[in-house]
Amino acid sequence: MTTNASSNGKLTRKDFVSDQEVRWCPGCGDYAILKAVQSVMPEIDVPRENIVFVSGIGCSSRFPYYMNTYGMHTIHGRAPAIATGLKLARPDLSVWVVTGDGDGLSIGGNHLLHALRRNIDINILLFNNRIYGLTKGQYSPTSELGKINKSAPMGSIDRPVNPLAFALGASATFVARCVDVEVKVLQSVLQRAAAHKGGAFIEILQNCNVFNDGAFVPITDRAVRDDRQLRLEHGKPLLFGKDKSRGIRVRPDLTPEVVEVGDGPGQVPVSEIAVHDERGSAAYAFMLAQMDYPEFPAPMGVLHAVDAPAYEQLSAAQIAAAKQKNGAGDLKSLLHAGTTWDVH
Numbered sequence: 505m506t507t508n509a510s511s512n513g514k515l516t517r518k519d520f521v522s523d524q525e526v527r528w529c530p531g532c533g534d535y536a537i538l539k540a541v542q543s544v545m546p547e548i549d550v551p552r553e554n555i556v557f558v559s560g561i562g563c564s565s566r567f568p569y570y571m572n573t574y575g576m577h578t579i580h581g582r583a584p585a586i587a588t589g590l591k592l593a594r595p596d597l598s599v600w601v602v603t604g605d606g607d608g609l610s611i612g613g614n615h616l617l618h619a620l621r622r623n624i625d626i627n628i629l630l631f632n633n634r635i636y637g638l639t640k641g642q643y644s645p646t647s648e649l650g651k652i653n654k655s656a657p658m659g660s661i662d663r664p665v666n667p668l669a670f671a672l673g674a675s676a677t678f679v680a681r682c683v684d685v686e687v688k689v690l691q692s693v694l695q696r697a698a699a700h701k702g703g704a705f706i707e708i709l710q711n712c713n714v715f716n717d718g719a720f721v722p723i724t725d726r727a728v729r730d731d732r733q734l735r736l737e738h739g740k741p742l743l744f745g746k747d748k749s750r751g752i753r754v755r756p757d758l759t760p761e762v763v764e765v766g767d768g769p770g771q772v773p774v775s776e777i778a779v780h781d782e783r784g785s786a787a788y789a790f791m792l793a794q795m796d797y798p799e800f801p802a803p804m805g806v807l808h809a810v811d812a813p814a815y816e817q818l819s820a821a822q823i824a825a826a827k828q829k830n831g832a833g834d835l836k837s838l839l840h841a842g843t844t845w846d847v848h
């Protein structure tokens with residue numbers, strides 16, 4: 505890898521573009537995500553040689569080839585485990601996991617769960633296209649009930665996983681959702697994830713225009729997205745719609761309801777609209793995660809961002825304490841400390 509910074513010494517997006525031919529289908533949402541990630545890398549203030557992208561298997565998992573950083577294209581579903589080991593061994597690295605809904609939530613669900621609950625300081629980007637792209641259109645853990653495709657000719661009877669609720673259920677300390685082509689929001693959330701000390705989970709709604717085209721159009725289409733997305737901003741009321749004329753009121757039992765905002769008859773004053781708190785309870789974040797179109801607008805942005813000790817820090821502190829108590833240790837003498845056998 506060569507460092508070819510621009511004349512003022514600052515890296516630009518182009519410095520993060522690799523020399524590999526991008527092999528995604530024309531029109532795939534992965535291109536927009538790649539561009540957004542490449543643009544954010546110069547901003548995260550980490551030397552390029554300290555950035556690593558780790559992926560599993562899937563179209564999305566080709567990502568590390570296209571980043572001019574270090575990278576590992578590993579085995580199906582195991583990127584979180586590899587990234588965990590890497591971050592433990594080299595806490596100075598900025599480690600990014602790129603995974604698909606199949607890779608991360610099916611075969612890799614267990615690995616994703618443990619990476620999140622441990623709060624290891626890695627950034628996990630889950631590209632959710634609600635289908636298996638690489639293997640040509642089988643249903644995935646996020647496919648909708650009743651979805652008809654190659655592996656469910658009569659419609660899927662699996663209840664889908666909600667990735668945000670999954671991450672919150674694993675006690676993730678940073679949970680967000682973005683859309684592939686809504687680049688500004690995506691970039692700002694990527695920056696927030698990079699700055700977060702602990703595990704960051706971002707679900708990115710990604711269009712697979714070949715096997716599941718338009719899966720998110722009802723909430724991402726430009727003409728309707730203001731009415732169907734709830735853009736979360738810390739400290740701001742949960743308002744939506746082009747003119748912010750609707751909002752979310754939350755009952756004491758955390759049941760949300762959509763209301764018309766205003767001072768007229770049947771309307772609710774803005775003071776009664778819930779104010780977004782990224783640092784709020786997990787129950788509040790779950791409430792947001794469960795909100796879905798058409799009953800509710802779909803929340804976008806950072807749902808939850810709280811502080812907790814990162815796994816690699818706890819691990820390093822424990823190793824230091826053990827060394828102080830017992831000395832540096834000697835692996836060979838440890839291995840030979842008990843009864844040993846020679847196996848022939």
Ligand SMILES: Cc1ncc(C[n+]2csc(CCOP(=O)(O)OP(=O)(O)O)c2C)c(N)n1
Binds near residue numbers: 563565580606611637
């Ligand atoms: C152990 C193993 N099982 C199954 C597969 C086949 N396989 C490759 S990618 C994939 C799923 C890809 O879907 P997703 O993670 O959603 O990524 P996408 O291609 O949609 O980006 C599967 C089942 C494999 N490569 N290895």
Ligand code: SF4
Binds near residue numbers: 527713
């Ligand atoms: S199959 Fe779908 S997800 Fe894979 S590259 Fe093509 S459009 Fe993208």
